[in-house]
Amino acid sequence: MTTTMAEVNLPALPPATGRAGLRGVLASEFTKIRSVRSTYWTLAALIIVSVGIAAIAGFGIASNIHNNPQNKPGTDATQASLIAFFELGQLIIAVIGAMCITSEYSTGMIRTSMTAMPRRGTIYLAKLIVLTTVALVVSMVTSFISFFVGQAAMSGSGVSASLFHSITIPANALVKGPAGGPGNGPPTVTFQGTETISPGTVLAAVIGTAVFVTVVALIAFGLGAIIRHTAGAITSAIGLLFVLPVIIQLLPDNWRWDIVRFFPDAAGRVLSVTVGQSNPHLWSAWPQFLVTVIWAVVIVGTGGYLFRKRDA
Amino acid sequence: MIEVRGLTKRYGDKVAVDDLTFGVEPGKVTGFLGPNGAGKTTTMRCILGLDYPDKGAVVIDGQAFRDFAYPMREVGALLEAKAVHGGRSARNHLLCLAQTNNLPRRRVGEVLDLVGLTEVATKRSKGFSLGMSQRLGIAATLLGDPKIVMFDEPVNGLDPEGILWIRNLMKALATEGRTVFVSSHLMSEMENTADHLIVIGRGRLIADCTMKDFVARASGAAVRVRTPSADQLVRAVSAKGATAGPGDDGSIEVRGMSAEQIGDLAFGEGIRLHELTTVRASLEEAFMELTADSVEYHADTPGRPASTMIGSGV
Numbered sequence A: 001m002t003t004t005m006a007e008v009n010l011p012a013l014p015p016a017t018g019r020a021g022l023r024g025v026l027a028s029e030f031t032k033i034r035s036v037r038s039t040y041w042t043l044a045a046l047i048i049v050s051v052g053i054a055a056i057a058g059f060g061i062a063s064n065i066h067n068n069p070q071n072k073p074g075t076d077a078t079q080a081s082l083i084a085f086f087e088l089g090q091l092i093i094a095v096i097g098a099m100c101i102t103s104e105y106s107t108g109m110i111r112t113s114m115t116a117m118p119r120r121g122t123i124y125l126a127k128l129i130v131l132t133t134v135a136l137v138v139s140m141v142t143s144f145i146s147f148f149v150g151q152a153a154m155s156g157s158g159v160s161a162s163l164f165h166s167i168t169i170p171a172n173a174l175v176k177g178p179a180g181g182p183g184n185g186p187p188t189v190t191f192q193g194t195e196t197i198s199p200g201t202v203l204a205a206v207i208g209t210a211v212f213v214t215v216v217a218l219i220a221f222g223l224g225a226i227i228r229h230t231a232g233a234i235t236s237a238i239g240l241l242f243v244l245p246v247i248i249q250l251l252p253d254n255w256r257w258d259i260v261r262f263f264p265d266a267a268g269r270v271l272s273v274t275v276g277q278s279n280p281h282l283w284s285a286w287p288q289f290l291v292t293v294i295w296a297v298v299i300v301g302t303g304g305y306l307f308r309k310r311d312a
Numbered sequence B: 001m002i003e004v005r006g007l008t009k010r011y012g013d014k015v016a017v018d019d020l021t022f023g024v025e026p027g028k029v030t031g032f033l034g035p036n037g038a039g040k041t042t043t044m045r046c047i048l049g050l051d052y053p054d055k056g057a058v059v060i061d062g063q064a065f066r067d068f069a070y071p072m073r074e075v076g077a078l079l080e081a082k083a084v085h086g087g088r089s090a091r092n093h094l095l096c097l098a099q100t101n102n103l104p105r106r107r108v109g110e111v112l113d114l115v116g117l118t119e120v121a122t123k124r125s126k127g128f129s130l131g132m133s134q135r136l137g138i139a140a141t142l143l144g145d146p147k148i149v150m151f152d153e154p155v156n157g158l159d160p161e162g163i164l165w166i167r168n169l170m171k172a173l174a175t176e177g178r179t180v181f182v183s184s185h186l187m188s189e190m191e192n193t194a195d196h197l198i199v200i201g202r203g204r205l206i207a208d209c210t211m212k213d214f215v216a217r218a219s220g221a222a223v224r225v226r227t228p229s230a231d232q233l234v235r236a237v238s239a240k241g242a243t244a245g246p247g248d249d250g251s252i253e254v255r256g257m258s259a260e261q262i263g264d265l266a267f268g269e270g271i272r273l274h275e276l277t278t279v280r281a282s283l284e285e286a287f288m289e290l291t292a293d294s295v296e297y298h299a300d301t302p303g304r305p306a307s308t309m310i311g312s313g314v
Helices: A022-034 A037-067 A077-107 A109-116 A120-154 A199-227 A230-250 A253-262 A266-271 A285-309 B040-047 B090-100 B106-115 B130-142 B160-175 B187-191 B211-218 B230-239 B259-269 B283-294
Strands: A167-176 A188-197 B002-011 B014-024 B029-033 B055-060 B075-078 B148-152 B179-184 B196-201 B204-210 B222-226 B243-246 B252-255 B275-279
Touching: A022 A120, A022 B090, A037 A077, A037 A120, A077 A109, A077 A120, A077 A199, A077 A230, A077 A266, A109 A120, A109 B090, A120 A199, A120 A285, A199 A230, A199 A266, A199 A285, A230 A253, A253 A266, A253 A285, A266 A285, B002 B040, B014 B040, B014 B055, B014 B196, B014 B204, B029 B040, B029 B160, B029 B187, B040 B055, B040 B075, B040 B148, B040 B179, B075 B130, B090 B106, B090 B130, B106 B130, B130 B148, B130 B160, B148 B160, B160 B179, B179 B187, B187 B283, B196 B211, B196 B283, B204 B211, B204 B283, B211 B283, B222 B259, B230 B243, B230 B252, B230 B259, B259 B275
Parallel strands: B029 B179, B029 B196, B075 B148, B148 B179
Antiparallel strands: A167 A188, B002 B014, B002 B055, B196 B204, B222 B252, B222 B275, B243 B252
């Protein structure tokens, strides 16, 4: 009978030296993330949404400036190109961050993974490193493409931002003459003062936004480790980053201005700013970013503790 | 060698495993038997460190599973065949497992060949039948050429060919000197495979014996005799110290004498015999009897004949 086997006939393995550790598990986690289609779909969605809306926003601004030249001062061409990336892109990257760990729970794969490598701390750390790397690379690429596409859409409008040379824009606009309306001539706009945006400021905004979005992915990852359920983790990440800020907006001013800076989403709105006064109720870019990082550290740390301590 | 020592595991108020102690030795297939809900899977999860015991410990070749330099070279375990990300191909699934233990990439192809999945290696495992998933799971357990293999209900849902394949594989693995620990809720699965049995019920140890002992306990305990001179036969066997009681359809069941002894006795006494049969309880019956008090979820089965084939208490 063909199915009978006297011996297994499994070729021998080379003798073992050393100890299984982070290096091998990193390779394993990279294989995991690159070998499922959902990774590519989600990353494609991230890029399409961020870049696509950056282009649409660029055309919109160009049209707005054409019709209302008095809006030229204060128009932040950099932020306009990045806003879709950090407002909507963060929600998409949260899906990748959460799925990185919850997909193992929803499929049961986590028990297979932990049987192969029972040192759970190593698995968690490897997942974190691989996710951070992938999210950072993709965020950087998305952020730069969004910026360039957005700028291309705005070209010729009189507002722009550049990574290569300083741009000078008017600081104030004075509108004289008839208010716009049918039958009236266009208003006369005169500009006063100038504001100079250095390429360094723009670069900081483009990179800072990408780093912020990466940290959002890590927050979602930590929530995934705590909740162990894809829908639950994504919902809570969206709640924290998107719904909670809306709720805060509804609070009385004297309350919300005191608390708004303590939430993880605030940094996105500060890091991308290159023009005008900073929001007096938020800290400046990097201290505000530190708030997001602290949220991430606490959530990822809690997730790691539970990942090790709970029954799988 | 797996040593389970005083293992206790609760889920909430429910005690899944209750002070369980046993050992699993290399070179043979050890069957882990118990009704559904007896705590077999929980015990296996505790052995692998997937669940943390409330009390007690599991030691594998002298240490905790998590402390082995290369865990996959020590233990290969298949607890759930479907515990796989369905969107990943069989090859990538095995590759990501092999990489955790620094196993060479070629190993993936070797185990795929062994289980016969090479042709579907690049297919996503989502579309695999249960039998294919079982084979993929077995391929994963063998990646590290482990000294110990554990299978939880491996033949569930398999076709006869698949069952035979797994049985033969388990025997072959044991012949090579590995420790093979396999759970089932059906005695019939173990009958032709296991050398040793660990039987549990409601989380407690019921029996820890060789298959031979189990068979001896289960069979040959009674002889069915049919004779027109029933009274005479009962007196004759009773005089020899055996006991006789009424059997099915007017037959007599004799305990304490072999069929040969009864036949000789009847010949000597001039009693005509119409039937003389050694009654063997099936192993399934013996197992059911053994675990009757510890079945978690009883179907109400009035009239199930009380089997008394196991002479001595266990």
